[in-house]
Amino acid sequence: MPDPSEERIQRGLEQFAKMAGRERAEELQSTWREISPSFESFVLGVLAGEVWPRQELDPRTRSLVTVAGLAALGRPRALTLNIEMALGNGATREEIRETMLQMAFYAGFPTAWEGLQAADEVFRKLDEADATDGQA
Numbered sequence: 001m002p003d004p005s006e007e008r009i010q011r012g013l014e015q016f017a018k019m020a021g022r023e024r025a026e027e028l029q030s031t032w033r034e035i036s037p038s039f040e041s042f043v044l045g046v047l048a049g050e051v052w053p054r055q056e057l058d059p060r061t062r063s064l065v066t067v068a069g070l071a072a073l074g075r076p077r078a079l080t081l082n083i084e085m086a087l088g089n090g091a092t093r094e095e096i097r098e099t100m101l102q103m104a105f106y107a108g109f110p111t112a113w114e115g116l117q118a119a120d121e122v123f124r125k126l127d128e129a130d131a132t133d134g135q136a
Contacts, residue, residue, distance in 0.1 A: 005045060012049030019052070019059070019085040028081075059089035064099050067091075071100060071115035072107035079115065083122045093123055 016025035032040035052062065063086035070079040086096055096119050104112035 005041065008045040008049040009041060011053075012044030012047070015048040015052050016044065019063075019088045020081070021088065024084070060086070060091050060095075063089040063091055064095060067096060067115075068099050068103055071103050071111055071118075074111065074114065076114070076118055079118050080122055083119050087122075087126070093119070 013025055013029055016028065019025075020028070029040060029044060032043055052059070057065070063082065066082050067079065067086050070082055083096060087093070097116060100112045100115035100119060103115060
């Protein structure tokens with residue numbers, strides 16, 4: 001019989017793969033496991049395996065709320081990852097920009113500016129990847 005915690009982690013990895021893509025999800029899992037298996041277990045087993053699949057908020061809304069919170073807290077690495085995932089969850093670039101604009105009034109203009117820059121960096125990388133894929 002499989003370990004229930006391993007099942008939860010696998011369910012969380014599947015959820016993460018839906019949001020970030022399989023390759024990115026496995027890359028993150030490997031990093032978390034290397035740094036702290038307990039952190040991997042919490043992120044994949046609880047956050048991705050239990051919180052993200054909840055039905056009370058759709059994934060797009062949950063992503064925009066997460067992006068707003070991370071921007072307000074000034075967490076650039078997590079913000080960048082979650083902007084990528086927000087796009088994967090159906091948020092548009094304009095909705096992400098508008099989320100940052102909204103944060104200007106609740107978390108400060110410097111926070112909004114940092115968030116807009118993070119979003120722009122994500123968008124640029126995606127555009128570059130798309131251009132490279134289009135040339136292949």
